[in-house]
Amino acid sequence: MRTDLVIKLGGSAITQKDTPYTPNSVVIKRIAQEFSSSWGGRRVLLVHGGGSFGHRAAIKYIDGSGKLCSPIGIAETRHAMHRLTSLLAESFLEKGVPFFAIDPSACFFYEEEGAKQNLQYDLQPVELALSAGLLPSLGGDVVLSSRRHGRILSGDTIARILALESSAELLAFGTDVDGYIEGGKTLGKIGRGALREMIAATKGKSNDVTGGMPGKLSEIGEYLSSGGRRALIFNATRPGTVQRLLRGEEVEGTYIDID
Numbered sequence: 001m002r003t004d005l006v007i008k009l010g011g012s013a014i015t016q017k018d019t020p021y022t023p024n025s026v027v028i029k030r031i032a033q034e035f036s037s038s039w040g041g042r043r044v045l046l047v048h049g050g051g052s053f054g055h056r057a058a059i060k061y062i063d064g065s066g067k068l069c070s071p072i073g074i075a076e077t078r079h080a081m082h083r084l085t086s087l088l089a090e091s092f093l094e095k096g097v098p099f100f101a102i103d104p105s106a107c108f109f110y111e112e113e114g115a116k117q118n119l120q121y122d123l124q125p126v127e128l129a130l131s132a133g134l135l136p137s138l139g140g141d142v143v144l145s146s147r148r149h150g151r152i153l154s155g156d157t158i159a160r161i162l163a164l165e166s167s168a169e170l171l172a173f174g175t176d177v178d179g180y181i182e183g184g185k186t187l188g189k190i191g192r193g194a195l196r197e198m199i200a201a202t203k204g205k206s207n208d209v210t211g212g213m214p215g216k217l218s219e220i221g222e223y224l225s226s227g228g229r230r231a232l233i234f235n236a237t238r239p240g241t242v243q244r245l246l247r248g249e250e251v252e253g254t255y256i257d258i259d
């Protein structure tokens, strides 16, 4: 599988993260329009975050070790993500973009052994969808473990895995900020060497069960040390950013390169 771009639409951009179960419909519709005008069948994988849908449901049920043990909690979290995925699908299909939702809970699972959680996956459905001219889309999800509970699999992790497995040219994380901000300024281009200090200096948000900005930086670190070439944190709420990325152009944001 090979892609030009893996783009994650963060929950901070496509939902109103502080208001339960509330999409950012203006942003969703605009991004759907930008795909309609600029996607042109390029090999792109879409991932989306949980925002005020997935995180909101998961926070009710997740325990201190990251497990969701109650069947109703697992099912409710899954459904919260379905609701957000449906809203995205409606907007994209309305613009004639063949948004094709693939449930990560059906192709990812955890094989747990002692304290180890090995994430297993089969991405053939994603590859087949790409080949069929579809726009595959995977949302952060609750996935099942061999120990009979659920665990959250973040959109950031899914995006990192898809980008690695498809040797993507670029792994782009769309958020509601212009990039990584330090001392009031957005950093432009940085090397991966700077990541460790940035992670230590950054705080997550309490309404995010997947680590917020520090979690994202860790995924980028993992990406670059596993063969990934280039990652980006950009503002997906700004008109035209997604469009430019789809056309292979640079945007304002923090680019993190392998060196």
Ligand SMILES: Nc1ncnc2c1ncn2[C@@H]1O[C@H](COP(=O)(O)OP(=O)(O)OP(=O)(O)O)[C@@H](O)[C@H]1O
Pocket: 009, 010, 011, 012, 013, 048, 049, 050, 051, 052, 055, 155, 174, 175, 176, 177, 179, 180, 181, 182, 202, 203, 204, 205, 208, 210, 211, 212, 213, 216
């Ligand atoms: N140094 C920083 N620079 C930029 N943003 C930061 C920084 N530290 C914390 N943040 C916060 O990180 C947020 C983005 O991460 P967050 O996980 O909330 O969004 P997301 O990944 O888009 O959402 P989701 O996890 O629902 O997909 C920004 O809204 C900002 O408030």
Ligand SMILES: [Mg+2]
Pocket: 010, 049, 156, 208, 210, 211, 212, 213, 216
């Ligand atoms: Mg996040």
